Amino acid sequence: MERTVTVVPEAGLHARPASKLVQAVNRFDADVSIGRAEDGDDGLVRADSMLSVSGLNVGHGESVRVVTEGPDAADALDAVCDLLTSEVEGNGDAESGRDGTDGGDPE
Amino acid sequence: MRTLTGVGSTPLAGVGTARWYRPEADLTLPDRPDPSAVDADAELARFEDARDEAREAIRNARDRAAERVGEEEAAVFDAHEGFLDDPELVGDVEEAIRDGTPAEHAVRDRFAAAIEQFEDLDGRMAERADDLRDVRDRLLRVLLDADALVDLGDLPDGTVLLAERLTPSDTAALDPDAVAGIATVAGGRTAHAAIIARSLSIPAVVGVGESLRDVEDGDDLLVDGEAGRVVVDPDAETREGAGGNEAPVIAERVATADGRSVEVAANVGSEAELAPAADRGADGIGLFRTEFLFLDREAPPTEDEQYEAVNTALSAFPDDRVVVRTLDVGGDKRVPYLDLPTEPNPFLGRRGIRLSLDEHRDLFETQLRALLRAAASEGDGEGLAVMVPLVSRIEEVEAAAEAVESVAADLAAEGVDHAVPELGAMIETPAGVFLADALAERLDFLSVGTNDLAQYVMAADRENDGVADYHDPLHPAVLRAIDHATSAAAGTDAWVGMCGEMAGDPALTELLVGLGLDELSMSAVTVPAVKERVTEIDSAEARALADEALACETRSEVLDVLGLDRG
Numbered sequence: 048m049e050r051t052v053t054v055v056p057e058a059g060l061h062a063r064p065a066s067k068l069v070q071a072v073n074r075f076d077a078d079v080s081i082g083r084a085e086d087g088d089d090g091l092v093r094a095d096s097m098l099s100v101s102g103l104n105v106g107h108g109e110s111v112r113v114v115t116e117g118p119d120a121a122d123a124l125d126a127v128c129d130l131l132t133s134e135v136e137g138n139g140d141a142e143s144g145r146d147g148t149d150g151g152d153p154e
Numbered sequence: 155m156r157t158l159t160g161v162g163s164t165p166l167a168g169v170g171t172a173r174w175y176r177p178e179a180d181l182t183l184p185d186r187p188d189p190s191a192v193d194a195d196a197e198l199a200r201f202e203d204a205r206d207e208a209r210e211a212i213r214n215a216r217d218r219a220a221e222r223v224g225e226e227e228a229a230v231f232d233a234h235e236g237f238l239d240d241p242e243l244v245g246d247v248e249e250a251i252r253d254g255t256p257a258e259h260a261v262r263d264r265f266a267a268a269i270e271q272f273e274d275l276d277g278r279m280a281e282r283a284d285d286l287r288d289v290r291d292r293l294l295r296v297l298l299d300a301d302a303l304v305d306l307g308d309l310p311d312g313t314v315l316l317a318e319r320l321t322p323s324d325t326a327a328l329d330p331d332a333v334a335g336i337a338t339v340a341g342g343r344t345a346h347a348a349i350i351a352r353s354l355s356i357p358a359v360v361g362v363g364e365s366l367r368d369v370e371d372g373d374d375l376l377v378d379g380e381a382g383r384v385v386v387d388p389d390a391e392t393r394e395g396a397g398g399n400e401a402p403v404i405a406e407r408v409a410t411a412d413g414r415s416v417e418v419a420a421n422v423g424s425e426a427e428l429a430p431a432a433d434r435g436a437d438g439i440g441l442f443r444t445e446f447l448f449l450d451r452e453a454p455p456t457e458d459e460q461y462e463a464v465n466t467a468l469s470a471f472p473d474d475r476v477v478v479r480t481l482d483v484g485g486d487k488r489v490p491y492l493d494l495p496t497e498p499n500p501f502l503g504r505r506g507i508r509l510s511l512d513e514h515r516d517l518f519e520t521q522l523r524a525l526l527r528a529a530a531s532e533g534d535g536e537g538l539a540v541m542v543p544l545v546s547r548i549e550e551v552e553a554a555a556e557a558v559e560s561v562a563a564d565l566a567a568e569g570v571d572h573a574v575p576e577l578g579a580m581i582e583t584p585a586g587v588f589l590a591d592a593l594a595e596r597l598d599f600l601s602v603g604t605n606d607l608a609q610y611v612m613a614a615d616r617e618n619d620g621v622a623d624y625h626d627p628l629h630p631a632v633l634r635a636i637d638h639a640t641s642a643a644a645g646t647d648a649w650v651g652m653c654g655e656m657a658g659d660p661a662l663t664e665l666l667v668g669l670g671l672d673e674l675s676m677s678a679v680t681v682p683a684v685k686e687r688v689t690e691i692d693s694a695e696a697r698a699l700a701d702e703a704l705a706c707e708t709r710s711e712v713l714d715v716l717g718l719d720r721g
Contacts, residue, residue, distance in 0.1 A: 057491055058452025066236045097236040098243055098268055101282055104275050134453075 049114040059106035077117035084110035160362035162382030163348040167396035168357040170312035170334030172373040189254025201257040204296040218307045258297040265290035314375040325350040335377025352677045401682040403435040410691045417673040428470040431678040438474025440675020441653035460524035482543040506544030522561040529573040539576035546585035582606040590642035604654025627656040640670035663687040668700030
């Protein structure tokens with residue numbers, strides 16, 4: 048099964064969104080691949096790999112193709128497309144990353 | 155006994171046993187054997203074991219970072235674990251091993267390719283390359299049985315940690331009870347790691363330079379963050395004389411010996427720093443940096459998120475004022491999702507209030523909404539103050555005040571609880587200094603940011619080691635600028651504070667009180683010493699001292715007047 052969606056998260060598919068996506072994919076009994084729509088089959092990479100997903104460097108507003116196979120193909124497709132088309136939830140808690148204690152230099 | 159000098163970063167002293175942290179060291183691989191000589195099954199098992207050990211180390215580091223510095227700081231380790239379990243990476247390494255490559259060579263080769271892939275992407279992806287390096291080094295250390303595997307969170311008591319430099323996550327992992335001090339070859343006071351060390355109250359001297367490398371594991375060391383020195387084999391007298399016997403915490407407000415009250419507040423850059431600031435007796439927050447809410451994430455924080463953060467700060471200081479600085483990015487502080495332009499002179503570019511009033515007006519208004527709502531949680535808004543950074547024109551504070559009014563009107567129309575907090579400006583530019591009278595007429599307060607002020611008065615980039623001598627808040631020109639601002643505000647209702655680093659130096663407290671500052675805000679760790687110092691001061695004597703310093707023409711004359719020996 049497959050679907051093409053436009054990436055909604057402001058940040059595109061970078062660190063946190065990528066790891067959320069990988070975690071989601073791992074919950075299903077399905078092979079999921081993902082790539083830029085314009086790159087066709089050649090651009091597809093496995094969606095259970097942080098390296099591959101974040102390495103795509105897909106930005107907000109880009110068209111992404113999701114292909115799933117296997118027993119949970121339909122559910123996996125829905126879940127992945129949901130993640131790609133909704134703003135990242137819980138933007139607040141663990142989202143803000145490594146320099147949490149450094150709000151910049153002292154004045 | 156041998157003394158090395160550096161930059162005192164946390165003004166405390168500690169004595170202990172030197173231990174080098176060399177994350178890069180001893181990861182040299184042995185020569186690659188002939189593939190036929192490699193026992194692939196044994197190598198696969200080693201790789202599997204190394205992953206298990208690295209995973210445990212990552213989880214421990216994550217737990218410690220979450221506990222000591224906060225959940226936000228800890229999140230970086232999730233990405234590390236993601237890479238450790240990445241099927242592509244792991245699969246490729248295993249394949250190479252099956253083809254006769256020893257585990258360590260397979261790890262090095264495959265990670266090198268992945269790191270290169272990220273380095274070729276745009277700037278924000280460089281952090282992923284750092285994550286990969288971190289994971290690679292953990293694996294290699296286990297595989298090579300490298301003794302450099304220093305568990306930063308489990309150092310023996312009395313360790314003085316030495317390093318080329320420390321990353322923020324390294325520093326966040328440290329146990330402040332075990333670490334007697336930190337000294338680094340490179341880095342400055344304003345480096346991330348230095349700021350975290352201060353928030354953890356670990357004595358620290360940074361930027362010692364090459365001479366630090368002569369110190370060996372096991373040497374007796376004194377780290378004196380007050381004097382900015384590292385003493386090897388200190389004698390008893392030196393140990394005794396080292397600064398850093400922490401002043402007692404004074405919970406109540408303080409006044410000079412003759413009764414002039416001086417507020418001593420804390421600079422805070424994350425929620426994790428609120429409790430330590432309160433514990434050290436800070437009279438509120440004199441600078442709440444909101445950037446931590448914006449940096450190193452993928453999209454701006456929501457209004458509710460900012461509201462919660464400010465509310466948390468207000469709750470930590472229910473009887474005191476919290477001064478929140480509106481978003482201060484640009485210059486050296488980059489925010490990837492804001493798409494800030496690359497400028498030839500970023501410190502003279504679109505920074506601070508300039509961005510807030512123009513292309514990032516939306517962020518500014520969202521922040522103001524959060525602030526006005528939070529102000530209402532303290533009743534009439536008295537507990538909160540809002541200050542805008544890098545003011546250089548009257549129009550900017552007028553526009554900021556109008557924005558506050560318009561946001562208040564919107565909230566009223568929506569029936570949302572809100573209150574209007576005090577509004578103030580940071581005095582950081584020479585223009586701000588010369589307009590201080592007009593600013594003080596229009597605003598509730600001014601706050602002198604001495605690091606940037608010294609940079610702009612002296613025309614010296616504070617990140618540029620080549621002109622570090624010029625960047626000096628004790629230069630008479632900077633002192634006269636501070637005096638100009640306090641004098642200009644003296645006839646108005648506006649109070650004047652200082653939130654730059656010099657405010658936290660107890661050796662300068664008398665001078666600053668003499669210059670007429672009503673409030674001093676600093677790293678929490680120096681609050682007790684500054685409070686203690688205030689109580690010893692006679693304000694007439696302080697004024698005389700300030701006048702004497704203002705009459706000086708050179709830095710060395712100022713140092714003479716203050717009786718300081720700072721090279």
